[in-house]
Amino acid sequence: DAGVIQSPRHEVTEMGQEVTLRCKPISGHDYLFWYRQTMMRGLELLIYFNNNVPIDDSGMPEDRFSAKMPNASFSTLKIQPSEPRDSAVYFCASSLALGSQTQYFGPGTRLLVL
Amino acid sequence: GENVEQHPSTLSVQEGDSAVIKCTYSDSASNYFPWYKQELGKGPQLIIDIRSNVGEKKDQRIAVTLNKTAKHFSLHITETQPEDSAVYFCAAFSGSARQLTFGSGTQLTVLP
Numbered sequence: 001d002a003g004v005i006q007s008p009r010h011e012v013t014e015m016g017q018e019v020t021l022r023c024k025p026i027s028g029h030d031y032l033f034w035y036r037q038t039m040m041r042g043l044e045l046l047i048y049f050n051n052n053v054p055i056d057d058s059g060m061p062e063d064r065f066s067a068k069m070p071n072a073s074f075s076t077l078k079i080q081p082s083e084p085r086d087s088a089v090y091f092c093a094s095s096l097a098l099g100s101q102t103q104y105f106g107p108g109t110r111l112l113v114l
Numbered sequence: 115g116e117n118v119e120q121h122p123s124t125l126s127v128q129e130g131d132s133a134v135i136k137c138t139y140s141d142s143a144s145n146y147f148p149w150y151k152q153e154l155g156k157g158p159q160l161i162i163d164i165r166s167n168v169g170e171k172k173d174q175r176i177a178v179t180l181n182k183t184a185k186h187f188s189l190h191i192t193e194t195q196p197e198d199s200a201v202y203f204c205a206a207f208s209g210s211a212r213q214l215t216f217g218s219g220t221q222l223t224v225l226p
Binding site: 004042043045048056091093098099100102103104105106107108 | 145146148150155156157158159160163165203207209212213214215216217218219
């Protein structure tokens with residue numbers, strides 16, 4: 001298996017622009033997670049899905065952030081409008097189940113908002 | 115919610131020496147404790163994990179110990195090698211919060 005795939009790997013945009021991050025989980029994994037990593041706050045869970053349904057979005061910072069999972073093999077995280085404080089590395093991860101099951105992380109998208 | 119504290123934030127050891135990273139957690143309902151290694155420019159990768167019904171687990175040069183009473187767990191790396199240099203994260207899965215909470219990370223540097 002190719003593992004979790006994320007695109008783009010790097011994104012540079014200007015404040016106010018819309019940003020869309022994409023993720024393809026490992027086939028057969030029922031759970032998909034979006035994390036954000038910054039020096040100040042470390043790794044934070046933003047939202048996770050189970051069987052394409054959002055279960056917990058309490059980590060989404062504000063209404064500018066939205067996430068969708070239209071099918072089992074694709075998810076997006078959208079920021080509209082983007083702000084400089086959104087600059088971070090965004091990771092997608094997937095797992096077979098919740099709890100004591102390994103979460104497999106993608107390579108991340110490094111976002112810089114100018 | 116769960117709070118995971120990790121120490122030290124940086125650790126330098128000589129090649130061949132051992133390295134120990136410690137974490138504490140707050141939620142007594144936490145029952146799964148993975149450790150991740152993150153190399154520069156890559157996503158975190160699981161290196162070892164332990165469940166709450168086990169006190170110790172070993173995989174070659176890596177071992178993890180868990181003290182449920184004290185709510186702390188540790189990662190032990192023996193015979194360190196330069197390729198062990200990376201950032202290591204501990205995490206705890208809380209059954210009540212139903213999510214994985216990560217520690218702040220330890221930058222391990224193995225000096226040749």
